[in-house]
Amino acid sequence: MTESTDLTPEDRKIVTLARSARARNGVPEGAAVRDETGRTYVAGTVALDSLKLSALRTAVAMAVASGAESLEAAAVVSAEAELTQEDLAAVRDLGGAGTPVLLAGPDGSVRVTADA
Secondary structure, eight states: OOOGGGSOHHHHHHHHHHHHHHHHHTOSEEEEEEETTSOEEEEEOEEOSSOEEOHHHHHHHHHHHTTOOOEEEEEEEESOSSOOHHHHHHHHHHHOTTOEEEEEOTTSOEEEEEEO
């Protein structure tokens, strides 16, 4: 477990952005990713009849659509206890193996730090 106080300011920022997306949109998950230039992309869960995406996969898709070439880090805020393999694969596809992915609870405390 990684304490939120152990995070860099940039990682605390993406956790905060993910948490605010979850709360603002009233969705099960919020996510934020930081690209190689420091730009951030924030998203919530997409749950349409014709399209279902986790918040993290949505944030990765937003980064790709905006021209990001790589990711430095990703964060998810969720009540879930673990990250899905699909979410880790999406981060790995853009950021490469070893890209850190933070999973925080709804209170913003980081419970899991995984490598994509």
